Amino acid sequence: MSIQWFPGHMHLTRKLIAERIKDIDVVIEVLDARMPGSSANPALTELTGHKPTLKIINKQDMADAARTALWVDWYDAQHETKALPLDASEPAPAKRLVEACRKLAPGRGGMAKPLRVLICGVPNVGKSTLINSMSGKGQAKAGDEAGVTKDEQRIVLDDDFYLWDTPGMLWPKIIVPQTGYNLAACGSVGRNAYDDELVALELLLYLQMHYARHLDERYKLGLDDEEIAALHDDELLTLIGKKRGAVMSGGRVNMQKAAELLITDFRTQMLGRITLEVPAEFEQWRAAGEAAEAEHQAKKAEHAKHRKAGRKRY
Numbered sequence: 001m002s003i004q005w006f007p008g009h010m011h012l013t014r015k016l017i018a019e020r021i022k023d024i025d026v027v028i029e030v031l032d033a034r035m036p037g038s039s040a041n042p043a044l045t046e047l048t049g050h051k052p053t054l055k056i057i058n059k060q061d062m063a064d065a066a067r068t069a070l071w072v073d074w075y076d077a078q079h080e081t082k083a084l085p086l087d088a089s090e091p092a093p094a095k096r097l098v099e100a101c102r103k104l105a106p107g108r109g110g111m112a113k114p115l116r117v118l119i120c121g122v123p124n125v126g127k128s129t130l131i132n133s134m135s136g137k138g139q140a141k142a143g144d145e146a147g148v149t150k151d152e153q154r155i156v157l158d159d160d161f162y163l164w165d166t167p168g169m170l171w172p173k174i175i176v177p178q179t180g181y182n183l184a185a186c187g188s189v190g191r192n193a194y195d196d197e198l199v200a201l202e203l204l205l206y207l208q209m210h211y212a213r214h215l216d217e218r219y220k221l222g223l224d225d226e227e228i229a230a231l232h233d234d235e236l237l238t239l240i241g242k243k244r245g246a247v248m249s250g251g252r253v254n255m256q257k258a259a260e261l262l263i264t265d266f267r268t269q270m271l272g273r274i275t276l277e278v279p280a281e282f283e284q285w286r287a288a289g290e291a292a293e294a295e296h297q298a299k300k301a302e303h304a305k306h307r308k309a310g311r312k313r314y
């Protein structure tokens, strides 16, 4: 079972966006460059897909640059999608988005027909930060946890340019387990919806294979890539716990503490620039997730048929 987080306020956000979208000219979907596939919300695509959309691959400063380039190509190759990498905390590139939005809706502009732009995305990807950089004002509340924005907010950027900030939204059922883990590792899932140790071990498994040097540098493991890859993830987390002083009386490693340390190191870039997925593997994960979900639904339908037939007999 993958990590799930779709609390009541996300139901409300979904309704709110479904209503608002009727009066929107351009959509900006903000993605996280550390997980540009997993942070793309299929429920948002369903709601907003019929409007001109810019995908912003945000937090590029935290991600692996070569991998960001792969994702930009991947999105650009898709029908009518344009993806732009960004660091939303920098005002100049964010301000250039204003022009990009105007180009996407050439029929809008002027006081009578202001351009109306909706910013959406999963929690904690930088939507409010982007709005503040685009507007040059700190009107939208931003912060480093999932769920900072609680309600829709309209920001007037210019007499003829309105921006709507929306609360972060996930989708009702995450069928790709890796997506759940990556969303949790990057801080897009509420603290109580996942187990730190499980998320840390999944993160470690990926880092062992793709970023062994980063682990060695941060934790001074003194091991080569093959040695790091060969360690059991549990063993490696124990080793990290020891190196970082997450030790209880009696010398045993506090695995919960070690897990928290690893996740914090990842989120605060102490491990360097990392991207947790590339397009080809993300497509594989998605195909496997869809196949497992189809099988699950078929079994459920079969079950229901038998139950119904059973009820008829008695």
Ligand SMILES: Nc1nc2c(ncn2[C@@H]2O[C@H](COP(=O)(O)OP(=O)(O)OP(=O)(O)O)[C@@H](O)[C@H]2O)c(=O)[nH]1
Residues within 6 Å of the ligand: 058, 059, 060, 061, 062, 086, 087, 088, 089, 121, 122, 123, 124, 125, 126, 127, 128, 129, 130, 141, 142, 143, 144, 145, 146, 147, 148, 149, 150, 166, 167, 168, 169
């Ligand atoms: N390094 C880096 N940090 C960023 C970037 N954009 C946003 N952040 C940080 O990410 C955190 C979340 O930013 P917010 O703007 O609150 O994110 P949000 O998408 O509005 O979040 P919710 O309202 O909770 O859904 C904050 O600590 C920001 O400072 C970026 O491009 N690079």
Ligand SMILES: [Mg+2]
Residues within 6 Å of the ligand: 127, 128, 129, 141, 142, 148, 149, 166, 167, 168
């Ligand atoms: Mg916000």
